[in-house]
Amino acid sequence: xxxTLVVITIGALGLxxxxxxxxxxxxxxLEQHSTTPEALRAxxxxxxxxxxxxxxxxxxxxxxxxxxxxAKRIAPDEVLRKPTLxxxxxxxxxxxxxxxxxxxxxxxxxxxSLNLSRIKFLKGGLAAWKALDYPVEKYQxxxxxxxxxxxxxxx
Numbered sequence: 001x002x003x004t005l006v007v008i009t010i011g012a013l014g015l016x017x018x019x020x021x022x023x024x025x026x027x028x029x030l031e032q033h034s035t036t037p038e039a040l041r042a043x044x045x046x047x048x049x050x051x052x053x054x055x056x057x058x059x060x061x062x063x064x065x066x067x068x069x070x071a072k073r074i075a076p077d078e079v080l081r082k083p084t085l086x087x088x089x090x091x092x093x094x095x096x097x098x099x100x101x102x103x104x105x106x107x108x109x110x111x112x113s114l115n116l117s118r119i120k121f122l123k124g125g126l127a128a129w130k131a132l133d134y135p136v137e138k139y140q141x142x143x144x145x146x147x148x149x150x151x152x153x154x155x
Contacts, residue, residue: 033108035093035120037129051092055079055107060097066136076103080110088116095122
């Protein structure tokens with residue numbers, strides 16, 4: 001019985017250590033691939049060649065129909081399915097309005113998994129941008145609240 005408890009304790013400690021190391025690595029990756037509204041604004045003012053993508057969920061866009069000037073709207077499910085919509089040869093920033101930047105982080109992680117390493121997410125998203133009174137413009141393009149998945153191939 002004592003040997004079993006020792007083995008279980010060692011296993012639990014090992015698992016906790018692995019999870020802690022993975023979490024620390026994820027946090028470093030997030031920090032490395034994030035930018036602040038201030039840094040993005042400074043880059044935009046200096047005419048840096050940065051592509052900006054609004055990856056908000058359709059209902060979020062419906063609630064707040066504004067966009068950062070120069071941003072291109074891409075539906076999050078579309079970019080998650082096809083992350084190559086974000087060019088790998090240019091610096092890109094994605095933003096959303098999710099708590100904890102959930103959608104932006106998901107898009108960034110998917111892009112990074114395909115070696116699209118020049119992507120960052122905007123910390124705090126559109127809300128952080130607007131909180132600093134940075135410019136936004138009205139989003140005028142039409143969009144769909146639901147995009148059905150592509151049809152399955154016929155066999």
